[in-house]
Amino acid sequence: MSNVLKCEHLRVVFGGLAAVSDFNIEVNENEIVGLIGPNGAGKTTVFNLLTGVYTPTSGVITLCEKDLAGMSTIARNHEGIARTFQNIRLFKDMSVIDNVMNSFNTRMSYSIAEAMFRLPRYWKEEKKAREKALELLHVFNMEDLANENAGNLPYGSQRRLEIIRALATNPKLLLLDEPAAGMNPAETENLMETIGKIRDQFHIAILLIEHDMSLVMGICENITVLNFGEVIAQGTPQEIQSNPVVIEAYLGKKRD
Numbered sequence: 001m002s003n004v005l006k007c008e009h010l011r012v013v014f015g016g017l018a019a020v021s022d023f024n025i026e027v028n029e030n031e032i033v034g035l036i037g038p039n040g041a042g043k044t045t046v047f048n049l050l051t052g053v054y055t056p057t058s059g060v061i062t063l064c065e066k067d068l069a070g071m072s073t074i075a076r077n078h079e080g081i082a083r084t085f086q087n088i089r090l091f092k093d094m095s096v097i098d099n100v101m102n103s104f105n106t107r108m109s110y111s112i113a114e115a116m117f118r119l120p121r122y123w124k125e126e127k128k129a130r131e132k133a134l135e136l137l138h139v140f141n142m143e144d145l146a147n148e149n150a151g152n153l154p155y156g157s158q159r160r161l162e163i164i165r166a167l168a169t170n171p172k173l174l175l176l177d178e179p180a181a182g183m184n185p186a187e188t189e190n191l192m193e194t195i196g197k198i199r200d201q202f203h204i205a206i207l208l209i210e211h212d213m214s215l216v217m218g219i220c221e222n223i224t225v226l227n228f229g230e231v232i233a234q235g236t237p238q239e240i241q242s243n244p245v246v247i248e249a250y251l252g253k254k255r256d
């Protein structure tokens, strides 16, 4: 199994406080790994480090053995890292299909002039992109919604569309930040199927932040637990569920 993501001794300090320290993780191709921990543990910060939003104070991030140091968010996306956000980010006034096509746009080969004057290469690429977008929507049973406004979709479908937009950039590693947040049980169930489907059809690596334990325990092969920026446990769902340090971290938080 080849190693897609590797973080070694990752650390970031904000105003003298380490939000993440000595963070190590490996995610392999075709693997779904969970990143869990109480609120404020540093989970989203890890995603911001991986995507180049934050620069680590120290440590190394490699994607398929390539060191990402110094690379911008866009460059990292081209290398193969795509993410969704804790709060949905979509073009709500645009159609579903335009939202997906917009994700392809950074990869189109026509020039701005060709697009402005609607030259043949533009139309050809545009047609290809539309077909590709419909194919992607079809995988997630959303092709019937292609012409709906994204903002009019039910919450669960907006979340799914956000994931599809991330997939449209053809990633090697997909980062999902609390995709089940705000979902009802039926939507969460559906999301679980969607994530499984992504792994089966796209064979990519998935790193998943999630508070919904049934989801995490149900689909992750491996789980890393963060607390106050530090890894307190790593293992299979069974190992994590019965780990006293993990239980204490969660219960300790609830007692506050």
Ligand SMILES: Nc1ncnc2c1ncn2[C@@H]1O[C@H](COP(=O)(O)OP(=O)(O)OP(=O)(O)O)[C@@H](O)[C@H]1O
Pocket: 014, 015, 019, 037, 038, 039, 040, 041, 042, 043, 044, 045, 046, 086
């Ligand atoms: N840019 C920043 N400047 C200063 N502090 C920050 C910054 N980004 C994150 N932090 C701090 O780092 C800590 C971890 O935040 P983070 O958002 O990563 O937590 P989280 O595990 O994603 O929590 P949640 O489950 O609530 O989303 C918090 O104490 C937060 O205030």
Ligand SMILES: [Mg+2]
Pocket: 043, 044, 045, 086
């Ligand atoms: Mg977060």
